[in-house]
Amino acid sequence: MDGIINVYKEKGFTSHDVVAKLRGILHQKKIGHTGTLDPEAEGVLPVCLGKATKVCDLLTNKDKTYRAVCQLGVSTDTQDMTGEILQTADCSGVTREALQEVLCGFTGNQLQVPPMYSALKVNGKKLYELAREGKTVERKARSITIYALELVDFVPEEGTFTIDVTCSKGTYIRSLAREIGEALSSGAYLTSLRRTRSGTHDVEAAWQLDDFLKKLRGE
Helix, strand or coil, X not given: CCEEEEEEECCCCCHHHHHHHHHHHHCCCXXXXXXXXXXXXXXXXXXXXXHHHXXXXXXXXXXXXXXXXXXXXXXXXXCXXXXXXXXXXXXXXXXXXXXXXXXXXXXXXXXXXXXXXXXXEECCEEHHHXXXXXXXXXXXCEXXXXXXXXXXXXXXXXXXXXXXXXXXXXXXXXXXXXXXXXXXXCCEEEEEEEEEEECCEXXXXXXXXXXXXXXXXXX
């Protein structure tokens, strides 16, 4: 089979798990995904089959949109809900107006330091592998672009906020959450992440793997 499937990656699976499952379903080896999603993240994951794998890199470079829920007042070593708490702070003084002002400062071109808990490689070893060994290495800041950043919801009594982010390849939403928290002097971490668009592929048209299998069977 040749072509591109807009897969909806569920929580608990890695992007490589999705590829492995499709290889088993379609009985073909030439399959590749177009942009890693963390195991606890969900959403759009375009997967290329057969001859379409030639455009994997092209699709990976497309801009993406995410919906992220973040918790103020807490910082973790992974910058998300899977990590250990590093510190806490009082976030009761954060207002919607202050949060909105900080968010406005994150749009446009900027430099972002990749998190230690990421799949980037240093000297042939993935950063998260080094992090699990208790090691921290210097990472070069990378140029990214935040095209749009919208505040969807803010619950001051819980210290949580929800944002929609449209960004360039290589943007870490976990790091963005941390940076927003730092700008508010309270800290923050990512509690949930859903990719709603990757290039021209959006979440409304994404296939759950079980539904895709049923379609192949004609059910």
